[in-house]
Amino acid sequence: DIVMTQSPDSLAVSLGERATITCRSSQSVLYSSNNRNSLAWYQQKPGQPPKLLIYWASTRESGVPDRFSGGGSGTDFTLTISSLQAEDVAVYYCQQYYSTPPTFGQGTKVEIK
Amino acid sequence: EVQLLESGGGLVQPGGSLRLSCAASGFTFSSHGMSWVRQAQEKGREWVSSISGSGGLTYYADSVKGRFTVSRDNSKNTLYLQMNSLRAEDTAVYYCAKIGATGLWYFDLWGRGTLVTVSS
Numbered sequence: 509d510i511v512m513t514q515s516p517d518s519l520a521v522s523l524g525e526r527a528t529i530t531c532r533s534s535q536s537v538l539y540s541s542n543n544r545n546s547l548a549w550y551q552q553k554p555g556q557p558p559k560l561l562i563y564w565a566s567t568r569e570s571g572v573p574d575r576f577s578g579g580g581s582g583t584d585f586t587l588t589i590s591s592l593q594a595e596d597v598a599v600y601y602c603q604q605y606y607s608t609p610p611t612f613g614q615g616t617k618v619e620i621k
Numbered sequence: 622e623v624q625l626l627e628s629g630g631g632l633v634q635p636g637g638s639l640r641l642s643c644a645a646s647g648f649t650f651s652s653h654g655m656s657w658v659r660q661a662q663e664k665g666r667e668w669v670s671s672i673s674g675s676g677g678l679t680y681y682a683d684s685v686k687g688r689f690t691v692s693r694d695n696s697k698n699t700l701y702l703q704m705n706s707l708r709a710e711d712t713a714v715y716y717c718a719k720i721g722a723t724g725l726w727y728f729d730l731w732g733r734g735t736l737v738t739v740s741s
């Protein structure tokens with residue numbers, strides 16, 4: 509199974525500042541048939557279901573604010589919130605869908621400093 | 622409204638059985654693969670099972686293979702997970718999730734989850 513490791517486990521950022529989460533996979537998730545990385549990011553707020561933010565490592569899901577961006581390739585990926593808003597307080601997860609079973613990172617909790 | 626609503630969780634003794642349901646609305650249910658994903662407290666999120674839109678293809682994590690069965694009733698827009706021979710380590714919140722694209726197991730819609738507790 510591909511192991512997904514996120515860092516840090518928690519992050520406190522001031523309102524309006526940048527927040528960056530890192531996700532590393534134990535092997536490459538680059539899908540050779542389309543040269544895209546099989547990596548998704550999710551947001552889960554307290555008491556709410558998880559929400560897909562980004563897939564193919566950098567494609568924003570419809571309706572997701574453009575302050576959220578994904579980057580990276582191969583085994584190293586980032587989720588960046590360019591200007592943290594109060595409503596962004598949540599736990600963020602990465603997930604690879606390159607191979608079965610799909611596997612998730614342990615989550616990164618983002619809070620307001 | 623596009624949503625998934627799980628039900629059927631509860632407290633069950635080790636070795637017991639439970640059936641989870643997930644009612645879908647707001648999209649063409651039969652056109653989409655569906656999955657179950659669970660999260661135990663203090664543990665990571667774990668994929669459990671997936672099923673194709675027609676129901677003809679099913680997939681399981683090694684940890685539940687032979688004990689859990691995924692199925693769907695497209696006439697009722699409902700996904701199921703039959704869980705037998707339950708163990709303490711199956712204790713978790715179980716989420717149903719809609720697969721984002723055929724053959725690509727990212728999940729573009731999730732339910733709120735239902736708690737399964739396996740304990741004597």
